[in-house]
Amino acid sequence: MTSKLLTGLVAATYTAFNADGSLNLDPIGAHADLLVRNGVTGVFVCGSTGEGVSMTTEERMSHFKRWCEVAKGSLKLIAHVGHNSIGDARALAAHAAKSGADAIATVGPSVLRPATLADLVDWCAAVAGAAPETPYYYYHIPVLTQLRFNMAQFMDMARERIPTFAGIKFTDENLMEFANCVARNQTNMLFGRDEVLLSGLVAGADGAIGSTFNYSAPIFNKVIAAYEKGDMAAAQKLMTRARDSVQILLDFGGGPAGKTMLKLCGIDCGPSRLPLRSLSLERVDALRARLEAFGWDDIRCH
Numbered sequence: 055m056t057s058k059l060l061t062g063l064v065a066a067t068y069t070a071f072n073a074d075g076s077l078n079l080d081p082i083g084a085h086a087d088l089l090v091r092n093g094v095t096g097v098f099v100c101g102s103t104g105e106g107v108s109m110t111t112e113e114r115m116s117h118f119k120r121w122c123e124v125a126k127g128s129l130k131l132i133a134h135v136g137h138n139s140i141g142d143a144r145a146l147a148a149h150a151a152k153s154g155a156d157a158i159a160t161v162g163p164s165v166l167r168p169a170t171l172a173d174l175v176d177w178c179a180a181v182a183g184a185a186p187e188t189p190y191y192y193y194h195i196p197v198l199t200q201l202r203f204n205m206a207q208f209m210d211m212a213r214e215r216i217p218t219f220a221g222i223k224f225t226d227e228n229l230m231e232f233a234n235c236v237a238r239n240q241t242n243m244l245f246g247r248d249e250v251l252l253s254g255l256v257a258g259a260d261g262a263i264g265s266t267f268n269y270s271a272p273i274f275n276k277v278i279a280a281y282e283k284g285d286m287a288a289a290q291k292l293m294t295r296a297r298d299s300v301q302i303l304l305d306f307g308g309g310p311a312g313k314t315m316l317k318l319c320g321i322d323c324g325p326s327r328l329p330l331r332s333l334s335l336e337r338v339d340a341l342r343a344r345l346e347a348f349g350w351d352d353i354r355c356h
């Protein structure tokens with residue numbers, strides 16, 4: 055479709071932990087197989103869905119290394135290296151590049167926040183500079199970071215100051231701002247609000263990065279296919295089904311419920327790490343019943 059690095063659906067992967075809370079690299083192979091089988095084009099590793107900021111730097115490094123080995127040749131890999139410590143973020147960026155990541159990404163620092171757009175861009179440039187050959191994506195997710203800089207302005211400044219700047223993972227509903235980024239037509243724009251993906255496509259998204267593509271990729275791929283065919287009525291109908299499935303996730307609290315949905319597709323990523331709380335057995339049963347009543351089996355990954 056385009057020469058852009060990332061297109062189609064990129065899954066923001068969950069990270070597997072053992073019952074004792076330690077990192078578990080074992081499910082990564084089967085997880086990658088599931089994604090490839092269901093038409094996912096890439097993985098965004100250790101982002102917010104992957105609880106990256108709840109992991110140690112060492113854990114993130116071994117996780118990236120394993121994912122890079124597994125994804126090689128079949129999935130594009132974006133390593134999320136954002137960290138409140140610029141030193142750790144740089145170390146993660148250099149390590150991800152050495153491990154063979156196709157790209158790196160960061161959220162901005164989110165406790166001591168940049169006061170100006172220039173401060174944010176300088177911070178991003180410092181991290182991107184640790185992997186000078188690797189495309190860099192900014193991860194815009196204001197609901198989590200509280201960083202509400204205008205992304206079109208960010209893009210203009212980032213293109214001047216970050217030689218590897220490749221695009222934005224845009225997780226927000228502000229479609230005017232998203233479209234303003236697309237209109238600049240110079241970078242790779244990925245939409246990150248799965249429940250309104252069709253609107254992101256209309257605004258010109260090259261692809262999408264999201265959590266629900268781990269387990270519901272087929273329905274979203276159908277939305278994209280119908281949209282690309284120009285059949286908007288079909289796309290809207292499919293999108294309603296996709297959106298309703300995301301509503302179930304949201305009704306069960308997001309994050310950890312998604313891990314349960316992936317488990318229902320055969321990939322057990324274990325518990326979530328504090329401060330996130332895994333679903334109780336009763337909630338897992340209730341979620342399963344709700345998904346069955348919805349007919350999720352027809353739209354999920356197999």
Ligand code: MN9
Nearest residue numbers: 103225246247248249264265266
């Ligand atoms: O950026 C994800 N955002 C969060 C990606 O996890 C906060 C999305 O994929 C959402 O999980 C999804 C459901 O709200 O759109």
